[in-house]
Amino acid sequence: MSDNRYNAIVIGAGHNGLAAAATLAAKGKSVCVLERANQIGGMSKSASLGGATVPEIAHLLYNLSPTVAKELQLSLDTRALPTIALAADGNHVHIQGNKASYADKRAHPDAQAFADLQARLKKFAALLGKLADSPPPSLSGGLLAAGNLKEIGKLAKLGWGLKRLGKKDMREFLRIILSNAYDLILDEMADGPLAGAVAADAVRGAYAGPRSPGTVFSLMYRLGNGGDVRLPMGGMGAVIGAFETVARKRGVDIRTAVQIERLVVAADHVQGVLLTDGTTIHAETVLSSIGGMQTMRYAGVQHFDVEAARRMRNLRNKGTSAKVNLVLSGLPAFTGLTAEQMAGRLLIAPSALAVERAFNPAKYGEISPEPLIEAVIPSLTDKAAAPDGTHVLSAVVSYVPYALAGGWTDAARAKLQETVLETLERYAPGIRGLVSHAQVLSPADIEEMTGAPGGHWHHAEMGVDQILTVRPANLVSRYGFGLGGLYLCGASAHPGGDVMGAAGRNAALQVIADGIPG
Amino acid sequence: MAKPKHVPMGLLETPFFSRLNALSRVKSWTGWAGYISPLVLDTLEFEYFAIRNQATLFDISPMHKYRISGPDAPAVVNRLVTRDVSKIRDGRVGYVMWCDEEGMLIDDGTLFRFSTDDFRLCCQEPMLTWLLDSAWGFDVQIVDESDSIAALSLQGPTSWSLLNDAGLGGAAQLKPFDWREVEPDIWVSRTGFTGDLGYEIWVPKAKATALWDRLWAAGAHWGLRAIGYEALNLCRVEAGFIAAGVDFQPVHAAMRLHRGRTPIELGFDKMVHFDKGHFNGRRALLAQRKLGQRYALAKIDIAGFKPADGALLYHRKKKEVGFVTSGVWSPTTKRNIALAEFKTPYGLDIVDDLWAEIYVNQEGKWDKRLVPVTLQDKPFFINDRARVTPPRPF
Numbered sequence: 001m002s003d004n005r006y007n008a009i010v011i012g013a014g015h016n017g018l019a020a021a022a023t024l025a026a027k028g029k030s031v032c033v034l035e036r037a038n039q040i041g042g043m044s045k046s047a048s049l050g051g052a053t054v055p056e057i058a059h060l061l062y063n064l065s066p067t068v069a070k071e072l073q074l075s076l077d078t079r080a081l082p083t084i085a086l087a088a089d090g091n092h093v094h095i096q097g098n099k100a101s102y103a104d105k106r107a108h109p110d111a112q113a114f115a116d117l118q119a120r121l122k123k124f125a126a127l128l129g130k131l132a133d134s135p136p137p138s139l140s141g142g143l144l145a146a147g148n149l150k151e152i153g154k155l156a157k158l159g160w161g162l163k164r165l166g167k168k169d170m171r172e173f174l175r176i177i178l179s180n181a182y183d184l185i186l187d188e189m190a191d192g193p194l195a196g197a198v199a200a201d202a203v204r205g206a207y208a209g210p211r212s213p214g215t216v217f218s219l220m221y222r223l224g225n226g227g228d229v230r231l232p233m234g235g236m237g238a239v240i241g242a243f244e245t246v247a248r249k250r251g252v253d254i255r256t257a258v259q260i261e262r263l264v265v266a267a268d269h270v271q272g273v274l275l276t277d278g279t280t281i282h283a284e285t286v287l288s289s290i291g292g293m294q295t296m297r298y299a300g301v302q303h304f305d306v307e308a309a310r311r312m313r314n315l316r317n318k319g320t321s322a323k324v325n326l327v328l329s330g331l332p333a334f335t336g337l338t339a340e341q342m343a344g345r346l347l348i349a350p351s352a353l354a355v356e357r358a359f360n361p362a363k364y365g366e367i368s369p370e371p372l373i374e375a376v377i378p379s380l381t382d383k384a385a386a387p388d389g390t391h392v393l394s395a396v397v398s399y400v401p402y403a404l405a406g407g408w409t410d411a412a413r414a415k416l417q418e419t420v421l422e423t424l425e426r427y428a429p430g431i432r433g434l435v436s437h438a439q440v441l442s443p444a445d446i447e448e449m450t451g452a453p454g455g456h457w458h459h460a461e462m463g464v465d466q467i468l469t470v471r472p473a474n475l476v477s478r479y480g481f482g483l484g485g486l487y488l489c490g491a492s493a494h495p496g497g498d499v500m501g502a503a504g505r506n507a508a509l510q511v512i513a514d515g516i517p518g
Numbered sequence: 519m520a521k522p523k524h525v526p527m528g529l530l531e532t533p534f535f536s537r538l539n540a541l542s543r544v545k546s547w548t549g550w551a552g553y554i555s556p557l558v559l560d561t562l563e564f565e566y567f568a569i570r571n572q573a574t575l576f577d578i579s580p581m582h583k584y585r586i587s588g589p590d591a592p593a594v595v596n597r598l599v600t601r602d603v604s605k606i607r608d609g610r611v612g613y614v615m616w617c618d619e620e621g622m623l624i625d626d627g628t629l630f631r632f633s634t635d636d637f638r639l640c641c642q643e644p645m646l647t648w649l650l651d652s653a654w655g656f657d658v659q660i661v662d663e664s665d666s667i668a669a670l671s672l673q674g675p676t677s678w679s680l681l682n683d684a685g686l687g688g689a690a691q692l693k694p695f696d697w698r699e700v701e702p703d704i705w706v707s708r709t710g711f712t713g714d715l716g717y718e719i720w721v722p723k724a725k726a727t728a729l730w731d732r733l734w735a736a737g738a739h740w741g742l743r744a745i746g747y748e749a750l751n752l753c754r755v756e757a758g759f760i761a762a763g764v765d766f767q768p769v770h771a772a773m774r775l776h777r778g779r780t781p782i783e784l785g786f787d788k789m790v791h792f793d794k795g796h797f798n799g800r801r802a803l804l805a806q807r808k809l810g811q812r813y814a815l816a817k818i819d820i821a822g823f824k825p826a827d828g829a830l831l832y833h834r835k836k837k838e839v840g841f842v843t844s845g846v847w848s849p850t851t852k853r854n855i856a857l858a859e860f861k862t863p864y865g866l867d868i869v870d871d872l873w874a875e876i877y878v879n880q881e882g883k884w885d886k887r888l889v890p891v892t893l894q895d896k897p898f899f900i901n902d903r904a905r906v907t908p909p910r911p912f
Binding site for chain 1: 593597598618619648651652654655656795796798799800801
């Protein structure tokens with residue numbers, strides 16, 4: 001629009017921002033998306049490195065919301081990947097769905113226990129997953145307050161779902177929902193790479209070890225959409241591209257490389273956004289996919305109640321995941337893996353205990369010397385990712401503290417790279433020699449690049465105190481954020497992070513439900 | 519070896535304790551914000567009538583006092599309290615209330631303005647952490663002056679004459695809610711909790727006893743008496759002032775749900791300035807203005823002479839509709855008066871056929887009486903000497 005006037009402005013052109021914009025546009029609203037970076041995508045984007053294309057931050061889809069994919073008619077080609085839990089002794093475990101066996105096809109002694117546990121968790125996760133597609137239930141104003149009928153219905157449905165599990169399962173669900181993944185896993189199986197793989201999935205991105213309470217919930221969250229791990233063909237850039245295509249088709253304006261000075265506020269209501277170049281973009285609705293604290297700062301803390309500011313200050317969002325992208329001059333050889341298996345999701349999490357131990361240094365601002373690594377070589381599945389003969393290895397490395405003692409210097413990044421290479425070398429001897437280019441992004445770098453507070457995977461820790469009706473904090477869970485017309489629509493909002501899109505879509509629907517001026 | 523420093527145990531003595539202790543005939547003390555404070559020094563009657571007929575000193579040093587200063591101080595204070603502080607000029611004092619995000623009263627107090635960006639907030643409840651939270655993100659300094667500033671409340675019809683005799687005649691031109699530094703380190707405000715002519719005098723702790731002795735020396739001629747809280751309490755109910763923890767429960771100190779009350783429910787709609795921009799609890803208070811208040815605090819006159827503190831209130835002698843939060847026999851107005859909380863619409867739209875249930879013990883025999891209740895809109899005690907400037911000598 002030429003006069004810079006829209007029904008709504010969305011801050012941040014990540015998957016949630018674009019999901020919000022496209023959802024609003026589908027309801028006939030004019031929407032403008034503002035992105036600080038030169039390129040859209042946020043955490044889901046491709047970058048070029050040494051002639052190859054790497055998934056810059058996020059590299060796999062664990063949890064893309066089927067509702068979002070369906071509503072936005074996302075055109076996306078993905079491949080389900082098996083998971084390979086690497087073992088130092090070469091007894092790697094191959095996991096596909098609920099089936100686990102050794103990589104060399106021998107039966108795994110805990111295969112049945114694993115299958116049962118996965119089946120149980122997925123059953124529970126499906127129940128929770130239903131909560132992901134709408135704002136969390138709220139009964140503010142009391143049971144009899146007008147408009148709460150729908151909310152009661154929502155709760156009743158959850159209750160009915162719980163009841164339908166049967167007495168035994170319901171009891172089990174309630175027993176484990178707030179407990180820790182470590183005990184849950186080791187109740188069922190011996191500790192080792194298989195247990196380690198489950199434990200690592202429970203804590204990826206979290207400032208928590210598998211022994212931390214609430215990690216069963218985060219494990220279920222991961223399994224909420226079936227637990228498939230999928231590699232997008234064309235890289236993460238194709239994922240954001242799919243969101244972008246839909247948004248643009250619906251008439252959304254997307255502006256990159258624009259820096260927000262502040263929100264324009266009058267009469268307790270947002271009126272638009274002032275950019276640093278002096279341009280004002282007018283809209284009486286602003287959805288922000290960045291963190292609550294930055295959003296509050298853009299609006300001005302004086303417009304918020306003291307309690308709201310306090311909650312934003314106290315949000316737990318210490319990121320623990322770093323990203324290391326390597327361009328390799330040839331295919332590395334992982335001992336004991338076929339080329340087909342190497343194309344899977346490679347996990348270095350030797351045991352649940354090792355995962356817990358790896359968390360310890362991060363608590364004290366140190367990089368774990370035995371980090372957890374989730375690596376994928378996308379170029380094995382998607383030939384277009386790297387020029388002939390070369391390959392790309394993308395690694396999510398935990399636990400790497402956001403606030404590193406001594407700060408994130410180039411030397412610190414080099415040390416992290418060295419630690420990662422050392423670890424990989426144990427499973428793929430000679431990989432070091434293949435590295436032609438490397439990119440290391442600390443949680444602090446990720447914050448800087450994307451605006452995700454603390455560089456946190458989910459923008460705000462998925463702890464019991466920060467989920468559902470209190471996500472990211474009390475009184476913000478329905479997306480509305482203090483000022484009239486201001487909403488949170490990013491990963492810090494319900495249901496949470498992962499390249500999922502549900503938070504953005506839900507926020508947009510809440511905006512519509514609240515009534516959008518103009 | 520140096521004596522180890524430790525956190526003081528038990529109740530602390532205020533800077534005036536030595537003087538109060540010497541005057542205390544009945545040794546009736548209470549704890550007030552961690553300090554020893556007199557309930558009665560001699561007899562309640564002497565002390566009460568001294569407030570209304572002579573001059574009295576009450577030690578208000580235990581009040582919490584916070585200095586709020588810096589470029590953003592006006593913004594911080596205006597976001598904190600419900601009224602528009604920009605209307606309070608230099609050298610003025612304002613009665614203020616502040617709320618949590620749900621619009622429930624955290625506390626009330628007096629705001630003293632030194633200059634555009636320098637304030638002192640006086641209140642009953644400890645407020646430092648709340649003020650620090652309120653100040654986050656602003657260029658402002660919060661200093662807890664509770665223990666470094668001592669203060670005396672000099673109240674009563676002869677208080678001006680006494681001040682003048684004590685050499686503090688610079689306070690002559692002070693109108694109600696004015697304040698001024700009449701001598702280096704002696705700030706006098708024309709404020710108080712009695713509804714009568716009176717002043718509050720603020721000095722650094724080190725100068726406290728000198729101030730007391732100076733006022734005391736000038737006091738004999740003006741009938742000066744030191745008083746305790748009980749006499750003051752009678753006067754504050756007569757003046758219709760509310761007390762924290764009595765007529766409302768400071769919401770941060772309340773343990774149970776739904777104990778908070780909004781300024782609107784306490785009858786202070788006029789203190790809530792919705793047009794000044796955002797302040798804490800504004801959105802909740804706006805919603806309440808739309809949906810209607812749940813409670814109404816009111817001044818009531820109760821038949822008979824038996825103080826009705828805590829009495830339940832009924833409509834048509836049947837339906838329980840509220841209770842008395844502060845009830846006293848007012849010796850000056852010769853009326854049985856009280857502040858009472860009603861569940862709306864009682865006390866707001868329904869004001870007739872209201873009754874108080876009073877229990878009396880007549881020499882060992884309990885009796886229950888239902889007596890009529892009448893709502894009052896003005897303070898029970900009103901006297902123009904409280905407002906005339908310069909004050910009349912007596």
